Amino acid sequence: MKVRKSLRLAVNILVHSKLRSWLTIIGIVIGIAAVVAIVSIGAGLQQDVESHLGGLGADLITISPGGGRASAGFRGPPGHEQGSTATSTDAENLTKKDVQVLQSVDGVALIQATVSGQGEVYYLGEKASVSIEGVDPLVWKEMTTSELASGRFLGPSDYNVVIVGNSIAENTFKQPLTVNRMITIEDKPFRIVGILQESGGFGGDDRSIIMPIDAARDTLEDVGEEEFDSITIKAANTDDVEQIMEEAEQKLLISRHLTEDTKDFRISSSQSTLETMSDITQTISSFLTAIAAVSLLVGSVGIANTMFTSVLEKTKEIGIMKAIGAKNGDIMMIFLLNSAIVGLVGGLLGIGLGTGISSLLPLLGMGIMGMGGAGMTTVITPLLLIGALLLSMGIGMAAGVIPAYRASKLKPVDALRYE
Amino acid sequence: MESHLIKLENVWKIYQMGDVQVPALRGIDLEVEKGEFLAIAGSSGSGKSTMMNLIGCLDLPSKGRIFLGGNDIASFGESQLAQIRGRKIGFVFQQFNLIPTLTALENVMLPLEFQDVDTSKARKKALEILNLVGLSDRVHHLPSQLSGGQQQRVAIARALAVDPEIILADEPTGNLDSKTGAFIMDLLSGVHREDSKSVIMVTHDFHLVKRADRIVYLKDGEIERIEHNHKEQGGA
Numbered sequence A: 001m002k003v004r005k006s007l008r009l010a011v012n013i014l015v016h017s018k019l020r021s022w023l024t025i026i027g028i029v030i031g032i033a034a035v036v037a038i039v040s041i042g043a044g045l046q047q048d049v050e051s052h053l054g055g056l057g058a059d060l061i062t063i064s065p066g067g068g069r070a071s072a073g074f075r076g077p078p079g080h081e082q083g084s085t086a087t088s089t090d091a092e093n094l095t096k097k098d099v100q101v102l103q104s105v106d107g108v109a110l111i112q113a114t115v116s117g118q119g120e121v122y123y124l125g126e127k128a129s130v131s132i133e134g135v136d137p138l139v140w141k142e143m144t145t146s147e148l149a150s151g152r153f154l155g156p157s158d159y160n161v162v163i164v165g166n167s168i169a170e171n172t173f174k175q176p177l178t179v180n181r182m183i184t185i186e187d188k189p190f191r192i193v194g195i196l197q198e199s200g201g202f203g204g205d206d207r208s209i210i211m212p213i214d215a216a217r218d219t220l221e222d223v224g225e226e227e228f229d230s231i232t233i234k235a236a237n238t239d240d241v242e243q244i245m246e247e248a249e250q251k252l253l254i255s256r257h258l259t260e261d262t263k264d265f266r267i268s269s270s271q272s273t274l275e276t277m278s279d280i281t282q283t284i285s286s287f288l289t290a291i292a293a294v295s296l297l298v299g300s301v302g303i304a305n306t307m308f309t310s311v312l313e314k315t316k317e318i319g320i321m322k323a324i325g326a327k328n329g330d331i332m333m334i335f336l337l338n339s340a341i342v343g344l345v346g347g348l349l350g351i352g353l354g355t356g357i358s359s360l361l362p363l364l365g366m367g368i369m370g371m372g373g374a375g376m377t378t379v380i381t382p383l384l385l386i387g388a389l390l391l392s393m394g395i396g397m398a399a400g401v402i403p404a405y406r407a408s409k410l411k412p413v414d415a416l417r418y419e
Numbered sequence B: 001m002e003s004h005l006i007k008l009e010n011v012w013k014i015y016q017m018g019d020v021q022v023p024a025l026r027g028i029d030l031e032v033e034k035g036e037f038l039a040i041a042g043s044s045g046s047g048k049s050t051m052m053n054l055i056g057c058l059d060l061p062s063k064g065r066i067f068l069g070g071n072d073i074a075s076f077g078e079s080q081l082a083q084i085r086g087r088k089i090g091f092v093f094q095q096f097n098l099i100p101t102l103t104a105l106e107n108v109m110l111p112l113e114f115q116d117v118d119t120s121k122a123r124k125k126a127l128e129i130l131n132l133v134g135l136s137d138r139v140h141h142l143p144s145q146l147s148g149g150q151q152q153r154v155a156i157a158r159a160l161a162v163d164p165e166i167i168l169a170d171e172p173t174g175n176l177d178s179k180t181g182a183f184i185m186d187l188l189s190g191v192h193r194e195d196s197k198s199v200i201m202v203t204h205d206f207h208l209v210k211r212a213d214r215i216v217y218l219k220d221g222e223i224e225r226i227e228h229n230h231k232e233q234g235g236a
C-alpha cells in the first residue's frame, strides 16, 4: 500500500481517537515548547554577546590590573571596565612605563591607556553616581565602536567637556541630558559635547561618561599621576592577537619584575572574552536543554503508552484489515505514521507555545546575568522550528515503533477473535 | 492443477489450551471446484469457522496440506498469504466486521487500496459495487449509521471489490432477520451464478443450505457426510 493511503488511515485513526490519547500529546507539547524557548534564549544570549562584544572588534586586547583574580570573563568588555576602581586600588596600577613597554610589542597598531572610576554627577539639582572614563581623545575616537547620536567626539585640545552614554543621557535624570548642557562632576563643571547611540545591554558605553584623560585625573579620586586603570591594544592584524597577547605578557612580566605566580595584571582579548561568554551561555543552554529533553522523554513514553493502548483497542480492526489483504508492512506503516502524526501535532502545538513563551520573555524585561537591564533577546530561526518538528516526529515514531511492530505481527485469526 | 480450486488433504487443526490440546479439525479431506457453491453445516463447535479460516489463509493447519489453485499454502510466506487474502479471497463475516471509523465507501475501497489500486479507480469500482448491492444512497454513511442488513451488504461489496475467485461467508445471515437474510443470500447466490465465483458458506439455516450445490456436514472436527443438490443447479 502506498504511503499516502497509509497516511489517510493513520489520520483517520487519529481523528477518531479518544480524548485520552490526545492528552498524552501534552508531554510532547511541553517538551518541544521548552526546547524551542530554551534554544531561542540561548541563541539570543549568544547573539547579545556577539553583537555587544564582537562589535568592539576582534582585534582588541585589554590589560588591566588585578591579576589575583583568576577569571577575567565577567569583568566586562575590554577597554570599558565599569566600576573597576574597587579592585584597581588593591593591585599595582598600570603605568606609563607599561605603555612604553607595550608599544614595543610587534603588531600593535594603537594603544589606549585609560583611567576610570565612579564620580558624583549633579544635574539640575539631582545627583547620581556614574562611571567615568578618562581617555586619550584622538586614540579613543579611532578605537571605539560607539557611535554618536548627537554632537561630536572629543578633540585634542578639549579639557572640561564630556561625551555621555545613551542610558545616562536618557534615563538617569528627570530631564534628559543633551548636547551643550552643563553638568557638574565631582564639583567641576563640564559641558556635554556628544551623546552616544545606544550600544545595547552588555558592555558598551551606555552607562559611562567619557572625558579627556587629563580632566579625569583631576576629577577622580585615587588616580595617581602616570597611572592607568586599563590599557587597550588594537592589533594591526586580527590574526596576531594571540601572539601579541603572549609577547605583551612576557614583556610586562619582565619590566614589572614579576613571575607567572606573582602576576598582578590581566590580559584578555575581546575574542577570548567572547569565547568565555559563549562557553558560559552554551553551558547554560545545554543544561536547560537537558531538562527539556527529560520532559520530551517522559512525553514519548506517554505516546508509547497511548500507542500500545491504541493497538490493543484496534486489534479487531487489524485482524479485519489483514483478512482483506493488508500486509504486515501496511499495518506497521499505518500505526507508525499514526504515532508520527501524534508527535508532529504535539510538535506544532509545542512550537506555538514555545514561540509564544520566547516572544513574551523579552517583554518581561528579565535581565539575565546583569546584562544592563536591557532585557533579553530571543532568537527563533527557521532551522530551530524545522529541527523541533523533525524531533517531535522522530520521537512520535520512536515511541510508536514497538507498538506498531506488535500490531503488524498479530495473527489474523487471533486478531479477528479479539473483542 | 486445473481440476481443484481448493483442496484439503488430511487437515488437522489442534488448538493448544495450556496443557490441553483441543482438536478442532480432525483429518479433513475436501475438494472444492471452481464456481461451486458449497455450504458447510454442523453444530456449534464442530469446526466450521476453523475450516473457513484455514481455507481463507487466516491460519495454517497443524497437520495436513491445503492447496489453493494447486499451491500448498504452507509454502507461502506471510506477505504472499496476505496477497492471496487480498486478491483471491473475499470474506463475509457474521459480525459484518466493517471498520467503524470509515464510511461505507471507504470500507469497500480499503481492500483495493491494499492492492495499490489507484484511488480514483478504487472509488469508481467501490461505487459500482455499492450500487450493485443497492446502497448507492448510503455510501457516505458510517457503519454505525447503517442497519445490520445494510452493513452486511457493505461487507459483501467489500468482499467483491477485488473481484476474488472465492467468497468465504461464515454465517453471513446469522445476525439478520430471515427476510434480510434471504436478501443477502440472493446477493451471494447471484454473484455465484453470474460471476461464477466459488462460494463457501457456513450456515445453520436449513433453508439456505438448500441453495448450495453441495452441503458438507461437520461433526466434532470431522466430515460426517456430504449432500449433493442437483435440482437447484439445473433450475438456474
Ligand SMILES: Nc1ncnc2c1ncn2[C@@H]1O[C@H](COP(=O)(O)OP(=O)(O)OP(=O)(O)O)[C@@H](O)[C@H]1O
Residues within 6 Å of the ligand: B015, B016, B017, B022, B023, B024, B042, B043, B044, B045, B046, B047, B048, B049, B050, B051
Ligand atoms: N483460538 C482457539 N483456541 C482454542 N480453541 C479454539 C480456538 N478456536 C476454536 N477453538 C475450538 O475449536 C472448536 C471449533 O471451533 P469453531 O469456531 O471452528 O466452531 P464452529 O463450528 O465455527 O462453531 P459455531 O457454529 O459456534 O461458530 C471449538 O471447540 C472451539 O472451542
Ligand SMILES: [Mg+2]
Residues within 6 Å of the ligand: B048, B049, B050, B170
Ligand atoms: Mg463459527
